[in-house]
Amino acid sequence: MISTTLPIETPEGITFTYELASLSDRGKAYAIDLLIRGVAVLILGVLMALLLGPLVKAGLGLWMVIAFIVEWFYYVVFEMTMGGQSIGKRLLGLRVVKVAGHPIGFYDSVLRNLLRAADLLPLTYAVGALSVLFTRRFQRLGDLAAGTIVVHERKTWFGNRAPQIDPRLAQGGPRGIVLSNRERRLLQDFVLRKDRLHPERREQLAEILAELYRRRFAMPAQGSATDTLVKLHVATSEERNSNPVGRAGGADR
Amino acid sequence: MTPADFIKRRKGDWVELEQMVSDSPVGRRLRSSSDGASRLAGLFRSACSDLARARASGYPDDLIDYLNNLTARAHNLFYLAPPFPLRRIWQFFTTLFPLTVRRNATYVVAGLLLFYGPMAGMIALSAYDEEVLYQIVPKSMLEGVEKMYEKGHGEGREETADVMMTGFYVRNNIGIAFQCFSAGIFLGLGSIIIILFNGVLIGAIVGFVAQSPAGMNLLSFIIGHGPFELTAICLSGAAGLRLGFGVIITGNRRRVDSLRLAAADAVRLVLGAAALLLGAALIEGFFSPSGLPMAVKFTFGGLCTLFLVWYLGIHSVRVHRAQLAIAPQSGTPGPVPDAPLLHQEESTL
Numbered sequence: 132m133i134s135t136t137l138p139i140e141t142p143e144g145i146t147f148t149y150e151l152a153s154l155s156d157r158g159k160a161y162a163i164d165l166l167i168r169g170v171a172v173l174i175l176g177v178l179m180a181l182l183l184g185p186l187v188k189a190g191l192g193l194w195m196v197i198a199f200i201v202e203w204f205y206y207v208v209f210e211m212t213m214g215g216q217s218i219g220k221r222l223l224g225l226r227v228v229k230v231a232g233h234p235i236g237f238y239d240s241v242l243r244n245l246l247r248a249a250d251l252l253p254l255t256y257a258v259g260a261l262s263v264l265f266t267r268r269f270q271r272l273g274d275l276a277a278g279t280i281v282v283h284e285r286k287t288w289f290g291n292r293a294p295q296i297d298p299r300l301a302q303g304g305p306r307g308i309v310l311s312n313r314e315r316r317l318l319q320d321f322v323l324r325k326d327r328l329h330p331e332r333r334e335q336l337a338e339i340l341a342e343l344y345r346r347r348f349a350m351p352a353q354g355s356a357t358d359t360l361v362k363l364h365v366a367t368s369e370e371r372n373s374n375p376v377g378r379a380g381g382a383d384r
Numbered sequence: 385m386t387p388a389d390f391i392k393r394r395k396g397d398w399v400e401l402e403q404m405v406s407d408s409p410v411g412r413r414l415r416s417s418s419d420g421a422s423r424l425a426g427l428f429r430s431a432c433s434d435l436a437r438a439r440a441s442g443y444p445d446d447l448i449d450y451l452n453n454l455t456a457r458a459h460n461l462f463y464l465a466p467p468f469p470l471r472r473i474w475q476f477f478t479t480l481f482p483l484t485v486r487r488n489a490t491y492v493v494a495g496l497l498l499f500y501g502p503m504a505g506m507i508a509l510s511a512y513d514e515e516v517l518y519q520i521v522p523k524s525m526l527e528g529v530e531k532m533y534e535k536g537h538g539e540g541r542e543e544t545a546d547v548m549m550t551g552f553y554v555r556n557n558i559g560i561a562f563q564c565f566s567a568g569i570f571l572g573l574g575s576i577i578i579i580l581f582n583g584v585l586i587g588a589i590v591g592f593v594a595q596s597p598a599g600m601n602l603l604s605f606i607i608g609h610g611p612f613e614l615t616a617i618c619l620s621g622a623a624g625l626r627l628g629f630g631v632i633i634t635g636n637r638r639r640v641d642s643l644r645l646a647a648a649d650a651v652r653l654v655l656g657a658a659a660l661l662l663g664a665a666l667i668e669g670f671f672s673p674s675g676l677p678m679a680v681k682f683t684f685g686g687l688c689t690l691f692l693v694w695y696l697g698i699h700s701v702r703v704h705r706a707q708l709a710i711a712p713q714s715g716t717p718g719p720v721p722d723a724p725l726l727h728q729e730e731s732t733l
Contacts, residue, residue: 139456139459141432141455143428143432145432145435145436147452147459148456149456186544188542188544188545188548189543189544189547189548191548191551192550192552194551195552195555196550196554196555198555199551199555199559202555214460215460226460228460238648238651238652242647242648242650242651245566245651246566247566248563248566248567249566249569249570272569275640275644276569276643276644278644282456284453284456286453311442316445
């Protein structure tokens with residue numbers, strides 16, 4: 132199955148998931164960094180020319196050293212000082228971490244960034260992009276060699292994912308039904324996604340799902356399948372919010 | 385406990401942890417305070433158990449997501465990579481780099497042969513049959529180089545030009561070394577092509593110009609930085625070969641793990657090569673074009689060669705033996721990427 136998340140098990144014995152960064156987000160971050168690098172090299176070049184007037188040749192030499200450092204070590208410097216982020220990555224909320232989930236070290240950073248020279252072949256990062264598309268953890272060649280991944284850090288707050296629910300459906304749902312965690316999550320996933328589906332397709336999918344719930348809880352078939360599922364969702368989440376969850380939620384398996 | 389009770393009871397800790405892991409100055413100050421680290425540890429662990437609890441009790445998904453993202457960010461800070469003290473740089477040159485060279489002796493020798501072999505061949509060819517030489521490298525190009533060295537370096541040149549050329553050598557040569565290294569990931573082929581190409585070209589130029597009146601000018605120019613520069617290109621090629629063969633020859637590892645293991649060695653090789661090239665650029669910028677007598681330049685070049693033979697040949701073998709004496713049970717002492725213990729490889733040094 133294609134998955135954009137990567138589970139990490141911590142020494143604390145719990146598992147959390149990282150969301151792997153998409154190719155487009157990485158591309159955007161790269162574009163920002165490219166712009167910053169270009170502007171930095173340009174400004175420093177002008178500065179050298181102005182400050183070192185008569186010694187212009189020496190200034191040119193220094194400028195070439197700076198250009199070299201910016202070309203090859205811009206990412207290393209930032210990834211080391213900003214905990215696996217460059218400026219572009221920070222703006223996009225991306226971070227480089229090891230595949231096992233901990234922060235990258237100096238050699239990891241050098242490795243993944245030197246290998247940009249291979250990833251950007253033949254121009255426009257074609258090799259790197261293909262590698263990202265064809266590897267399970269979205270790694271370009273530099274990531275594969277260094278054992279790193281790029282993850283999307285999300286700062287979410289809870290309580291802001293309430294789905295749009297038609298007020299007419301908020302009443303009259305079935306009473307006294309207790310769902311297991313998986314049944315509830317399946318229902319919730321559907322309700323959260325329903326508005327992004329084409330109505331006919333949505334009804335087709337809902338039909339499949341609703342049939343399962345109807346059979347499980349012996350509910351009569353009435354109205355559209357989508358409405359049935361939404362009603363069930365509303366009713367069961369009301370129940371959950373007023374009752375203790377610990378035991379009433381039932382076993383997950 | 386209902387989700388609402390749970391949130392009410394735990395929210396204070398989450399907000400505090402959120403603040404500590406933030407990138408803001410406030411977060412940084414909180415983390416670096418005297419009891420900040422232990423507070424962070426406590427908050428991180430309790431957030432971990434909150435996440436486990438929220439999952440087990442089937443609390444709302446957005447709450448689980450929130451806790452998941454919070455723990456992920458805290459985890460990253462909590463298991464921070466160790467700092468990189470300056471002492472490590474010294475250790476790199478005295479121990480780690482020579483050790484890596486010795487451990488990858490096969491690749492280093494292959495890199496040297498792939499470069500110096502064609503170079504010697506082209507020099508021989510230029511003495512034996514110039515017509516064939518021109519088939520490989522255009523005559524006009526060789527004559528262009530010859531013209532550059534007609535004048536000699538009797539009077540040296542102005543210092544600002546020295547600085548400029550040094551900057552150029554740093555950017556150009558180290559850039560080539562890095563490209564030569566990264567091209568190696570394509571099964572080593574990229575590195576082989578780049579070293580062969582350079583060996584052939586430099587061999588042709590040296591062979592051709594050496595026979596002309598400008599010959600001594602060229603030789604006295606390149607003898608100073610040549611040993612460092614050319615050996616470094618060979619080393620970066622060796623690093624590329626190591627990378628490429630890590631993909632081909634996997635032993636009993638998965639291909640990606642084999643690559644990772646190879647890359648850990650390869651990156652050390654190429655960083656060592658870069659340091660040699662930095663030295664070479666300084667020599668090439670300031671010493672090689674100076675007006676010093678040729679005898680001085682040739683002596684210097686000889687000393688550099690001797691140093692490299694000692695450093696890469698003798699010293700690396702000694703360091704390797706000493707390393708084996710410390711850890712005899714682990715056949716080949718080597719870096720272990722992603723070992724459960726963080727950065728184990730450095731701790732053995």
